[in-house]
Amino acid sequence: MIAASFAFQRPLTVRDALDLDALQAGAPEVLAGEAGLDSPVRWVHIAEEAEASSLLEGGELVLTTGLAFRRSADLTRTFLERYQAAGAAAVAVELVDDDGAPDSRAAAHLRAAAEAVNCPLILLTRRVRFVQVTEEAHRALMDHQVRRLERARHVHEVFTALSLENAGESRIVEATAALLDSPVVFEDPAHLVLSYSARDRDPARLLDGWAERSRFVGYRNQTGFGTGGDRWLQTPVGLTGQRWGRLVAPELVPDSASEEAGGPDGDGSGRDFADAFQVLERAGQALTMARMAGRDRREVLFQARSGLVQDLRQATPPDEQEALARASALGLSRGAAYVPLVARLEAEGKAGTDGTSGTSGTRGTRAATAEAASAPDTPDATEVQLRERAFLDALQAWAQSTRQSALASSLHAGSVAILLPLAALELEDSALHRLAAAPQLAGFRWTLGAGRAERSLVAAARGLDAADQVAETAATLGSRHLPFYRFADIRLRGLLALLQDDSRVKSFAQAELGPLLDPGQAHTLRLLRDYLAHSGNMTSLAKARNVSRQALYAHVKSLQSLLGLPLDDPESRASLTVALLWHDLSGS
Numbered sequence: 001m002i003a004a005s006f007a008f009q010r011p012l013t014v015r016d017a018l019d020l021d022a023l024q025a026g027a028p029e030v031l032a033g034e035a036g037l038d039s040p041v042r043w044v045h046i047a048e049e050a051e052a053s054s055l056l057e058g059g060e061l062v063l064t065t066g067l068a069f070r071r072s073a074d075l076t077r078t079f080l081e082r083y084q085a086a087g088a089a090a091v092a093v094e095l096v097d098d099d100g101a102p103d104s105r106a107a108a109h110l111r112a113a114a115e116a117v118n119c120p121l122i123l124l125t126r127r128v129r130f131v132q133v134t135e136e137a138h139r140a141l142m143d144h145q146v147r148r149l150e151r152a153r154h155v156h157e158v159f160t161a162l163s164l165e166n167a168g169e170s171r172i173v174e175a176t177a178a179l180l181d182s183p184v185v186f187e188d189p190a191h192l193v194l195s196y197s198a199r200d201r202d203p204a205r206l207l208d209g210w211a212e213r214s215r216f217v218g219y220r221n222q223t224g225f226g227t228g229g230d231r232w233l234q235t236p237v238g239l240t241g242q243r244w245g246r247l248v249a250p251e252l253v254p255d256s257a258s259e260e261a262g263g264p265d266g267d268g269s270g271r272d273f274a275d276a277f278q279v280l281e282r283a284g285q286a287l288t289m290a291r292m293a294g295r296d297r298r299e300v301l302f303q304a305r306s307g308l309v310q311d312l313r314q315a316t317p318p319d320e321q322e323a324l325a326r327a328s329a330l331g332l333s334r335g336a337a338y339v340p341l342v343a344r345l346e347a348e349g350k351a352g353t354d355g356t357s358g359t360s361g362t363r364g365t366r367a368a369t370a371e372a373a374s375a376p377d378t379p380d381a382t383e384v385q386l387r388e389r390a391f392l393d394a395l396q397a398w399a400q401s402t403r404q405s406a407l408a409s410s411l412h413a414g415s416v417a418i419l420l421p422l423a424a425l426e427l428e429d430s431a432l433h434r435l436a437a438a439p440q441l442a443g444f445r446w447t448l449g450a451g452r453a454e455r456s457l458v459a460a461a462r463g464l465d466a467a468d469q470v471a472e473t474a475a476t477l478g479s480r481h482l483p484f485y486r487f488a489d490i491r492l493r494g495l496l497a498l499l500q501d502d503s504r505v506k507s508f509a510q511a512e513l514g515p516l517l518d519p520g521q522a523h524t525l526r527l528l529r530d531y532l533a534h535s536g537n538m539t540s541l542a543k544a545r546n547v548s549r550q551a552l553y554a555h556v557k558s559l560q561s562l563l564g565l566p567l568d569d570p571e572s573r574a575s576l577t578v579a580l581l582w583h584d585l586s587g588s
Contacts, residue, residue: 011040012140014090014120017061020140022132026094026124031111033120039089042380044137046130050075050082054547058087061137065094070106077113080121090120096127118577148275155179155279159286163382169195169290175246176283180249180276186237186287188245191215193263206250219246223281226252233276235284237291239390240443244291252276285382292389305330306409309417312461323457327419333405335421338460339428340451341435341484343395343416344471345387345444384413390445391416398438404431415471417464419457428453436483447475448484476584490582500586509586512579515562527559531576536568 010075012536015037020029030037042059048068056062069075070093083091093110095103102125113122156523158179169186177184177197183206186195191211217229223235226248233252238244252273277443289366309356311318324334388410395418399406404420411417420435422428435441436448449471451463466487474485482489499505516525534541542552556567565572 001009001256012137012146013038013040016140017041017044017090017137018122020133020136021126022129022136023092023122026092026126026128028092029123029125031121032117033090036090036118036120039120041089041137041141044134044142045088046134047083050079050408051548051551053082053088054545054551055088056083056086056088059089060087062091063094063098063128063133064091066106066110070095070103070109073109073112076106076109077116080113080117084117084119088119090122091117092122092124094130095225096125102126104164104386124505126280151275152278155282159282159382163289167286167290169287171197172286172290173197176247176279178215179279179283180252182249182251182276184283185210185248185250186245187214187248189243194245213248214248217248219243223267223277223284233273233280235280237284237287239288239292239386239393244288247280247287249276249280261504269546282382285386288386289382292386301330302389302409305407308408308478309407309411309419309461309464312458313464317458317461320456320458324462327407327457330407331405332407332419333421335423337422337425337428337453337455338457339420339422339432339453340467341418341420341432342411342449342451342464342471343390343391343412343418344447344449344468344469344475345384345416345487346446346475347383361362381413388414388416391441391446394440394444398435398440401440402434402438404434408495411464411468415468417468419460419464422453425453425455432484447471449474449482450484450486473585492578496578496581496585505582506586509579509582512565512575513583514564517583521562524559524562528563528576529580531556531559532580533571 017023018030018037022398025528040059041061042057043061044063045056045060046063047053047055048064048066050069064079066076066079069079080091095106095110097103101164107123107125110121110123158175159172162175167175173184173195174197177199181199183198183201184196185206186191187193187210191214193210196203215229216228217230217232217234219236220226220234221236223233225231225233230250231253233249234246236243237247254273271313308323308330312323314572317323328334392410395406395408395416398404406421407419409417419437420431422431432448432450449467449469451460451467451470454460454463470485470487470490474480477490496505513525515521516528530541530545534544538549538552538556542549545552547555560567563576565576566571567576
């Protein structure tokens with residue numbers, strides 16, 4: 001069953017936080033920033049020192065008793081300015097004497113300093129239990145997140161079921177309108193309506209003059225609001241570089257810049273644009289998949305090639321003669337040797353730290369921080385499948401244009417297996433360079449791993465696992481400048497990739513990282529990663545993290561104490577580097 005619409009619950013805002021019983025007990029008075037009372041609160045942070053503002057990530061409700069600054073107007077102003085600059089959603093200051101009475105002198109300093117800040121500033125003149133405020137606020141935040149997860153699961157189940165049932169465009173559009181509780185129109189590039197659902201609105205009014213109205217709404221290459229004319233929420237339908245049309249929700253338009261960016265999650269009218277973005281994007285993917293299934297005559301060929309590759313990788317594969325006959329029937333020319341390759345596809349929009357896109361061909365430098373490589377990355381399954389199919393299409397186009405045959409199929413999520421025939425073993429490098437520079441593949445971000453070339457097709461297929469290991473490991477390298485990689489190119493990472501399942505290596509890495517593996521220490525693990533990346537240079541590290549050296553020394557000292565290791569010791573740094581590499585490769 002499709003839920004008619006999302007039971008709206010906007011996230012916790014500053015205004016909501018002020019209504020919490022724990023904060024109401026402090027007789028809150030808003031001294032500044034009333035315009036920001038509807039800003040969302042991401043977390044609650046208790047702080048007393050101005051230097052602790054560097055720990056904020058933005059959107060926090062800061063609670064403080066002002067003990068470190070309440071006696072000075074200048075210190076009060078400095079504290080507020082630092083936390084506002086750090087992105088605090090609001091600052092609540094409890095100014096109470098030891099006997100529980102309001103501290104009028106400190107309150108005067110705060111009122112004077114309020115003129116210098118724009119974010120909400122709240123004065124509390126009665127004693128407040130900060131722990132209780134934190135508990136109530138976090139309970140509200142967690143409840144909202146749980147509802148979001150439940151909604152995301154429901155949306156995923158709806159579109160997955162439609163895909164499994166090979167649902168047509170009209171059913172997908174109907175389901176999308178039901179999920180949004182709003183009219184939805186699917187149009188082609190010429191603005192002709194292919195399918196629509198008016199819900200309970202008048203269809204004639206919805207479609208009247210549609211083509212003329214739609215032409216004035218700018219087309220977007222990703223889910224977002226149109227530009228010019230009406231600001232309809234829309235998502236593209238089609239593969240990368242192939243515009244088949246767009247799916248439009250004409251009644252969903254932004255009222256503010258923050259809504260246009262996909263947040264806040266809702267406004268006073270009860271609209272939930274973050275949810276609408278999610279639903280419309282999934283619907284666009286489902287329509288793309290439906291169109292591909294309906295038009296793609298190469299589906300049987302793809303399945304046959306995939307079946308052959310899987311058979312060749314079995315413990316008891318076909319004999320060489322049968323393998324060559326089947327491969328030849330699927331378009332693979334016979335060669336003097338065959339090289340196993342695996343293309344590891346990266347998520348759309350994932351770029352290197354140097355700002356390069358990291359596409360194939362003239363790849364240049366493809367930097368990606370180790371932190372990004374180790375961060376949990378769970379791309380949508382439909383998105384991955386679409387990307388693999390588009391890559392296989394582009395690879396086929398390259399093979400046809402160069403008369404270079406190849407046997408390719410999906411290996412597993414995000415990876416494509418390729419068996420490339422060679423006229424001679426000496427031509428291996430030149431063939432791989434041509435593949436890496438293929439203009440048809442320039443629109444993808446991918447890493448190419450190569451196994452050992454073999455004179456037998458069956459033996460080459462056995463090397464796909466090694467090529468897959470190389471590609472997966474090379475994708476985690478901080479800087480990638482080679483067109484393709486072999487085991488010799490990935491060095492220590494390659495060795496650890498081979499040993500990542502070894503219990504002794506696991507025990508070593510866990511012993512080195514120790515308490516940093518606790519989920520609550522993710523920020524400390526990031527600090528260690530940055531420290532090692534900068535070779536312990538505190539000046540460059542402070543600049544990179546945008547904190548003062550004094551604050552950084554305190555953080556590093558705390559990190560060293562937590563690890564129980566001297567970070568200035570070369571052996572300690574080497575051991576921690578190895579442990580972090582294992583942590584990245586194992587996905588722990």
